[in-house]
Amino acid sequence: MFGILSYGAYVPMFRLSRDQIAKAWGGGSGAGEKAVANFDEDSLTMGVEAAVDCLQGIDHKSIDALYFVSLTHPYQEKQAASIIAEVLDLKPDTFTLDIDNSPRGATSAFRLAADAIASGSAKKVLVIASDCRVTAPHSGDEMLFGDGAAAFLLGDARPAVTIDNAYHVFNSFMDTWRLPNEPFNRTWEDRFIFGEGYSKIAPQAVAAALKQFKATIKDFAKVVLYAPDQRRHTELARALGVDAKTQLQEAFFNNIGHTGSAFVPMMLVATLQEAKAGDKILTFNYGDGCDVHALTVTAGIEKLRNRRGIKKYLASKLPVSYYQQYLIFRDLVIEEPGGRATRTSSLPVLWRERKNLVSLIGQKCRVCGTVNFPLQRLCIECQTEGEFDDYPIWDKKGKIFTFSMDERTVQPVAPSVACIMDLEGGGRFYGNITDRDPATIDVGQEVEFTFRNIHDGGGLHNYFWKMRTVRG
Amino acid sequence: MESIKDKVAIVGMGCTKFGERFDVGGFDLIIESASEALEDAGIELKDIQAAWLGSSGFSTGQPLSHALKLNYIPVARVENACGTGLEAIRGAAYALMAKAYDIVLALGVEKLKDRGRGGGGAEGETGKGPQPSYGIQATAPGRYALAATKHFATYGTERKHLAMISVKSHHNGARNPRAMFRREITVEQALNAPMIAWPLGLFDCCGVADGSAAAIMCRTEDVKKFGFRDDFITVKALANSCGQGTGKNREDYDFLHWEETYRASQQIYQQAGIKDPRKEIDIVECHDCFSIAELMCYEDMGFCQKGTAKDDIEAGSFTQEGYERGGVAFNIGGGLKSFGHPIGASGCRETYEIYKEIQGKAQEPSRQLKNVELGMAHSQGGHPGNFVCNMALYGIPGK
Numbered sequence: 001m002f003g004i005l006s007y008g009a010y011v012p013m014f015r016l017s018r019d020q021i022a023k024a025w026g027g028g029s030g031a032g033e034k035a036v037a038n039f040d041e042d043s044l045t046m047g048v049e050a051a052v053d054c055l056q057g058i059d060h061k062s063i064d065a066l067y068f069v070s071l072t073h074p075y076q077e078k079q080a081a082s083i084i085a086e087v088l089d090l091k092p093d094t095f096t097l098d099i100d101n102s103p104r105g106a107t108s109a110f111r112l113a114a115d116a117i118a119s120g121s122a123k124k125v126l127v128i129a130s131d132c133r134v135t136a137p138h139s140g141d142e143m144l145f146g147d148g149a150a151a152f153l154l155g156d157a158r159p160a161v162t163i164d165n166a167y168h169v170f171n172s173f174m175d176t177w178r179l180p181n182e183p184f185n186r187t188w189e190d191r192f193i194f195g196e197g198y199s200k201i202a203p204q205a206v207a208a209a210l211k212q213f214k215a216t217i218k219d220f221a222k223v224v225l226y227a228p229d230q231r232r233h234t235e236l237a238r239a240l241g242v243d244a245k246t247q248l249q250e251a252f253f254n255n256i257g258h259t260g261s262a263f264v265p266m267m268l269v270a271t272l273q274e275a276k277a278g279d280k281i282l283t284f285n286y287g288d289g290c291d292v293h294a295l296t297v298t299a300g301i302e303k304l305r306n307r308r309g310i311k312k313y314l315a316s317k318l319p320v321s322y323y324q325q326y327l328i329f330r331d332l333v334i335e336e337p338g339g340r341a342t343r344t345s346s347l348p349v350l351w352r353e354r355k356n357l358v359s360l361i362g363q364k365c366r367v368c369g370t371v372n373f374p375l376q377r378l379c380i381e382c383q384t385e386g387e388f389d390d391y392p393i394w395d396k397k398g399k400i401f402t403f404s405m406d407e408r409t410v411q412p413v414a415p416s417v418a419c420i421m422d423l424e425g426g427g428r429f430y431g432n433i434t435d436r437d438p439a440t441i442d443v444g445q446e447v448e449f450t451f452r453n454i455h456d457g458g459g460l461h462n463y464f465w466k467m468r469t470v471r472g
Numbered sequence: 473m474e475s476i477k478d479k480v481a482i483v484g485m486g487c488t489k490f491g492e493r494f495d496v497g498g499f500d501l502i503i504e505s506a507s508e509a510l511e512d513a514g515i516e517l518k519d520i521q522a523a524w525l526g527s528s529g530f531s532t533g534q535p536l537s538h539a540l541k542l543n544y545i546p547v548a549r550v551e552n553a554c555g556t557g558l559e560a561i562r563g564a565a566y567a568l569m570a571k572a573y574d575i576v577l578a579l580g581v582e583k584l585k586d587r588g589r590g591g592g593g594a595e596g597e598t599g600k601g602p603q604p605s606y607g608i609q610a611t612a613p614g615r616y617a618l619a620a621t622k623h624f625a626t627y628g629t630e631r632k633h634l635a636m637i638s639v640k641s642h643h644n645g646a647r648n649p650r651a652m653f654r655r656e657i658t659v660e661q662a663l664n665a666p667m668i669a670w671p672l673g674l675f676d677c678c679g680v681a682d683g684s685a686a687a688i689m690c691r692t693e694d695v696k697k698f699g700f701r702d703d704f705i706t707v708k709a710l711a712n713s714c715g716q717g718t719g720k721n722r723e724d725y726d727f728l729h730w731e732e733t734y735r736a737s738q739q740i741y742q743q744a745g746i747k748d749p750r751k752e753i754d755i756v757e758c759h760d761c762f763s764i765a766e767l768m769c770y771e772d773m774g775f776c777q778k779g780t781a782k783d784d785i786e787a788g789s790f791t792q793e794g795y796e797r798g799g800v801a802f803n804i805g806g807g808l809k810s811f812g813h814p815i816g817a818s819g820c821r822e823t824y825e826i827y828k829e830i831q832g833k834a835q836e837p838s839r840q841l842k843n844v845e846l847g848m849a850h851s852q853g854g855h856p857g858n859f860v861c862n863m864a865l866y867g868i869p870g871k
Contacts, residue, residue: 405614406610429724
């Protein structure tokens with residue numbers, strides 16, 4: 001049976017209250033808050049986080065294919081999936097693919113995974129959906145959109161959730177679109193977009209799918225529905241006869257926001273975190289057509305209870321102190337020229353050191369057992385040359401040995417917290433703490449690694465790892 | 473191994489006014505310090521047979537030759553991060569010992585204020601230097617602050633102790649006409665100043681300055697032959713300890729000491745036969761780029777026990793008054809704290825302070841200590857866990 005072997009999700013640490021957005025533009029107030037990526041995060045780094053959550057206890061080398069789904073790939077030309085495969089240290093012949101342009105890309109990727117597994121070209125497929133959509137200041141999208149990611153490992157060996165039926169239909173209707181050289185989405189008048197689009201297309205697709213699945217809406221314990229906003233979410237549930245109290249999966253407009261191609265995947269993760277064996281789940285995804293899936297939860301779900309998922313990441317949060325800080329996060333502020341040192345990158349260094357920088361793999365000396373990081377030619381303890389085994393660092397937790405808070409940083413947000421971290425099982429890491437509340441950092445605190453874009457320079461994203469206090 | 477003790481003499485020195493020298497360029501700084509040194513030594517440029525240029529920003533020996541119009545003599549440019557100035561003196565001293573030349577010039581210079589930005593250098597970025605930076609995004613104060621945090625957590629040292637170091641150095645620097653900052657400060661001012669890298673505030677950090685200092689040197693045995701004055705000082709010992717840079721990667725590095733400073737000071741004591749530095753050494757011009765750096769020097773050079781610096785700070789052991797009570801004066805010239813830190817110049821500038829104090833010629837009489845016979849200079853580049861340290865001990869010949 002084809003289905004979900006594991007799931008994971010990621011909600012960035014920072015939340016921006018809609019009141020703050022409203023106040024910034026002289027309006028009244030807004031409801032709830034939205035999750036916003038820190039300045040050092042993008043769709044790729046959040047996707048890695050979701051994948052790390054999903055792959056707890058799973059051998060990365062067992063993955064045969066990786067599909068990375070996003071509307072906001074960090075490069076227009078340059079595959080993000082290949083970078084993520086490097087980060088996760090997947091085996092060299094892993095099939096990698098970027099999927100973009102439609103918010104329903106993740107559930108479409110389920111179809112590709114099903115076909116790949118059916119054909120025998122892959123046994124395990126990792127699907128990651130992640131979005132960090134930049135919105136125009138003072139726009140409706142600014143209020144609506146949030147950032148986040150979800151990941152699923154798909155396969156046919158005793159899945160925790162079986163994917164029983166799938167229905168796919170395309171539609172060339174234009175609701176939102178973005179032109180190649182424009183930073184923000186465009187749309188049309190609501191009356192048309194919803195009246196002629198979503199509100200007509202969605203119920204028709206669900207009805208057609210149910211007919212094909214030989215099922216009724218009442219068969220499902222939970223229903224996951226894509227919607228462009230809270231109002232349409234409620235309206236579609238009502239139109240389909242979904243019981244809002246018992247059946248309808250919450251859409252998180254109030255505390256995460258609309259996360260683009262990660263929206264339905266994140267809802268599905270939230271559903272699975274609460275699901276029990278035997279539950280039937282219906283998912284409806286939308287954008288340039290529709291994907292509808294029927295799933296059944298098996299007893300295997302119990303093995304995935306340690307995933308942080310939506311539940312734990314949602315509970316772990318820090319407020320964005322003021323609206324302008326959010327603009328700085330999204331690089332929407334024009335800076336005073338010459339205020340900071342020019343940022344550079346060296347492609348040969350990024351390439352040569354990728355195992356160190358991107359995969360965060362250190363070495364263990366075969367002679368004295370000392371953990372060496374960064375990579376050394378001669379052991380830092382016994383000076384033996386070249387007698388090392390690979391030693392993953394990225395999955396280790398550690399304790400803050402000492403730290404400082406640098407106000408003279410060239411990072412967008414000060415202070416930059418520099419930290420010496422001593423790793424469980426040996427080894428020391430010298431880096432920065434991110435997603436932090438400077439007032440609560442102290443010597444001895446437990447920290448873990450998180451994958452970040454440490455700076456942009458020379459047109460390149462410099463990905464590396466930082467530390468954060470343990471979430472979830 | 474032959475000891476250098478008393479074999480090399482410094483017979484003339486010069487030092488520019490340090491500070492924001494928007495009035496002059498790097499060549500002018502070179503000419504300013506070299507001219508004073510030549511005049512002090514009573515010789516002319518043509519008497520110099522070889523030179524060492526210590527500079528971080530000027531590459532090659534050419535700037536020295538260009539500025540002074542040297543007559544095609546050998547010029548070596550040396551660079552050892554913040555230890556650069558003392559590295560120039562070290563190179564010159566050993567060339568004299570080797571009898572390759574008879575009279576040489578060692579000059580340190582840096583022009584930092586022409587780049588249009590305040591503060592120190594930029595943070596690590598990929599592709600800078602021989603190794604990638606591995607993502608650490610911290611400035612020099614951010615890196616030194618790591619040690620302050622740890623010292624606080626381990627020994628109960630407080631920000632006020634660091635402030636008292638800075639108050640002492642500004643008290644000294646206020647009375648030094650060559651210093652960049654010449655105002656006294658209070659502990660309260662230091663504690664309430666803007667934060668630079670917690671726990672280091674503005675007054676825990678040295679400034680960024682332009683400056684140059686120069687030394688004319690010859691073999692001690694030749695001082696009379698060349699007709700130099702008899703108030704010359706001699707080199708007692710020279711040290712350099714270059715760390716492996718693994719302190720930040722090894723769990724056994726405690727961020728509570730400067731290993732390279734400890735090692736270099738041991739080299740000095742061994743060469744000069746120093747048994748008890750606190751009793752034998754009179755003054756120390758140490759690398760106080762940050763207040764925590766000076767605090768660590770007290771402990772790592774053996775002037776007090778590890779973890780007890782705060783007691784000596786509270787007792788004022790390393791102030792001018794402490795010296796008069798039989799203690800050791802640290803940074804009687806004002807230190808990097810008052811002078812700023814033109815990288816290549818600082819080690820030569822420290823040497824200048826010691827030279828003047830031993831000669832009894834401190835530029836301001838109230839700062840002149842009595843009976844100074846041995847002075848130690850200390851410069852270290854890099855950051856905690858990853859230093860290169862240069863040190864020198866100077867004194868009255870034969871003592």
